[in-house]
Amino acid sequence: MPTPQEWIHPEHLMSQSSDAKALLLAEKKLASLVENGLLLSREKDRDVLLRHILYGGREIAQCAIGTLFLKTEHNTLAFAMRTNDQALPSLELPLSLPDGGPNEKFVVTYAVNHNKTVIIDDVYSETRFDLSGTKRFSEESGIRTVSILTVPLSPRDGEVIGALQLINALHENTGEVVPFPRELIGFIEAMASQSAVALENQTLLEAQKVLINSLIKLVASAIDAKSAHTGGHCERVPELAMMLAEEAVKVADGPLAEFGFHSEEEWDEFRIGAWLHDCGKVTTPEYVVDKATKLETIYNRIHEVRMRFEVLLRDAEIAKLKNIIGGQPAAAAEATYAACVAQLKDDFAFIAECNIGGEFIAAEKVERIRSIGKHTWMRHFDDRIGLSSDELKRHGTTPAPALPVPEWLLADKESHRIPRRRSESTLNPKFGFQVKVPKDLYNMGEIYNLSIARGTLTEEERFKINDHIIQTITMLDTLPLPKHLKRIPEYAGTHHETLIGTGYPCRLTAQELSIPSRIMAIADIFEALTASDRPYKKAKTLSESVAILSYFKRDHHIDPDLFALFLTSGVYRRYAARFLNPEQIDEVDISRYLG
Ligand SMILES: [Fe+2]
Ligand SMILES: [Fe+2]
Incomplete structure (x- = not known):
């Protein structure tokens, strides 16, 4: 505590005023530091974050220029950003020498390698480092570099992730280039440490995001790879959905005017929902997705049935020979045999035709299948051996005849x-699924399958196909989704709903279907219509696909405004140019579908 005499001593007065000045400066720097810390912790955009670090550093240090270096994965330092407009050098500074030792040639590599701040008061009298690059920069930019402060970016006790290099400290009053004031160093180091933490967090977040996106794409590509019938679908639907969403957010009037995604996170939520829209298909057996004939299970059982016809034909031949041996006139026996063979061949051809599933099976055809089925053949072998335990169980407990x-x-x-x-018999009521679950998982009955009225799928298999969306919703519900991704199950799980409550699995109605959900429905249908990489299916032309899509609009399955936007914005054409074969792309008269 100074004595009263000391208080009035001029030297003390001087030191008091310089103390006050230092205090003021410290206060100012602390305030900048706190403000900077807040900005850094809030910022999610990497470029903006780097900018804050760089310009925040220059502001606190009151200097002319700043350069930000970041460590690369291959142990070099890359120029990340600079405060002046000059283009950044593309060269990277190696952090180690060819012999493995640390590169101490450059100020910045030294600072990073040693996690140490380096202060240079006058570049031109500096002998420790190679400053030829700095001097060259001075010549090129016309800004003579005098003082340099290089601060490593390192979270406290963490790995160095880069460096902030500040050039030419400026005198507070005169603006002259001066050495960096030593009392500032602590502030700059604190700021560098804050920045490093923010950058590291951001890098971690970014890496996690990249990893999640890759995992999502991995699921989608696994589904696409699973079956040639749906190949590429999971990958193309999000592309189309994003294209249409990008147009929808631009609409300024009409029913779509209110729609918008207001942040990068909302876009992410939609994009991920689109990528995962069919993730439940991982549970759909390939044989159901790929079932190309009615008797197909893992293989086409027509071969089994044909073998029985072969047996019957041989039986007929044996009967003929026995009849001849028994004294029947050969001609009569031959005639009976020939008639039998002709009938068998005709019957088999009919069954084989029914197996294809190309045409509607009318009641009389079902009757003929049943009556052909009533022929018998003799089984001499035990049909309960060589079976799996599950198969054996299905024979029940009745003794073998x-x-x-x-x-x-x-x-x-x-x-x-x-x-x-x-x-699997009851569905979780919390999801509100409105579907009828068939009693059996599968029914491989031969007559039952051959009698399928349209296509090749039984009621059970059709349910299995549709079940993919129930699985999608159920699977996504188990994910611990953060708040900003909460709508993923909705975006992914509603693409089979219609505006009039006839869709599945929840029979939602227009009021319950958001614009993103409606976009998904259009993307899902249009991709499936235009896909050219499905087997057994000729690719539809663009005009055919648009015409079919218009029927979905007519039947109130898809949103009419989005359908119109799909056409007027040219999304259908741009999508076609990217994903359709040139021979599929023909003229579409969109005026036919508008209004
Ligand atoms: Fe689907
Ligand atoms: Fe789909």
């Missing part, structure tokens, strides 16, 4: 029915 035993040519047996596990 004595052999030989007559078998139907075609049959629906108990052993053809694959029961649904109890846990």
Whole structure:
């Protein structure tokens, strides 16, 4: 504590005023530091963050120029950003020498390698480092570099991730280039440390985001790879959905005017939802997705059925020979045999045709399938050996009949029915699924399958196909989604709903379907219509696909305004140019579908 005499001593007065000045400066710098810290912790955009670090550093240090260096994955320092307009050098400074030792040639590599601040008061009298680059920069920029402060960017006790290099400290009053004031160093170092933490957090977040996106794409490509019938679908739907969403956010009037994604996070939420829209397909057995004929399970069972016809043909031949041996006139026996063979061939051709599933099967055809099935053949072998335990269980507990035993040519047996596990019989009520769950998981009955009225899928298999969306919703519901991604299940899980409550799995109506959900429905349908990489299916032309899509609009399955936007914005054309084969792309008269 100074004595009263000391208080009035002129020297003390001087030191008091310089103390006050230093205090003021410290206060100012602390305030900048706190403000900078807040800015850094809030910033999510990497470029903006780097900018804050660089310009914040220059502001606190009150200097002319700043350069930010970042450590690369291959142990070099790259120029990341600079405060003046000059283009950044593309060269990178190696942090180690060819012999493995640390590169101490440059100020910045030294600072990073040693995690140490380096202060140079006068570049031209500096002998420790190679400053030829700095001097060259001075010549090129016309700004003579005098003082340099290089601060490593390192979270406290963490790895150095880069460096902030500040050039030419400026005198507070005169603006003259001066050495960096030593009392500032602590502030700059504190700021560099804050920056390093913010950058490191941001890098970690970015890496996690990249990882999540890769995992999402991995799921989508696994589904696309699973079946040639849906190949590329999961990858193209998000592309189309994003294209249409980008147009929808631009609409300024009409029913779409209110729609918008207001942040990068909302876009991410939609993009991820689109990428995962069919993720439930991982649970759909390939044989159901790819079922190309009615008797197909893992393979086409027509071969099994044909073999029975072969057996019947041989039986007929044996009967003929036995009849001849028994004294029947050969001509009569031959005639009976020939008639039988002709009938068998005709019947088999009919069954084979039914198996294709190309045409509608009318009631009389079903009747003929049944009556052909009533032919019998003799089984001499035990049909309960060589089976898996599951298969054996399906035979039930009835004792095996004595052999030989007559078998139907075609049959629906108990052993053809694959029961649904109890846990799969009821759906979780929390999702509000409005679907009828078939009693059996599968029914492989031969007559049952051959009698499928349209296509190749039984009711059970059709359910299995549609079940992918139930699985999508259920699977996504189990994810611990952060707040900004909460709508992913909605975006992913509504693309099979219609505006009039006839869709699945929840029979939602227009009021319950958001614009992004409606965009997803259009993207899903249009991709499937235009896909050219599906087997057994000729690719539709662009005009055919648009015409079919218009029927979905007519039937109130898809949103009419989005459909119109899809056409008027040219999204259909741009999508076609990117993803359709040139021969698919024809003229579309969109005026036919508008208004
Ligand atoms: Fe789907
Ligand atoms: Fe889909």
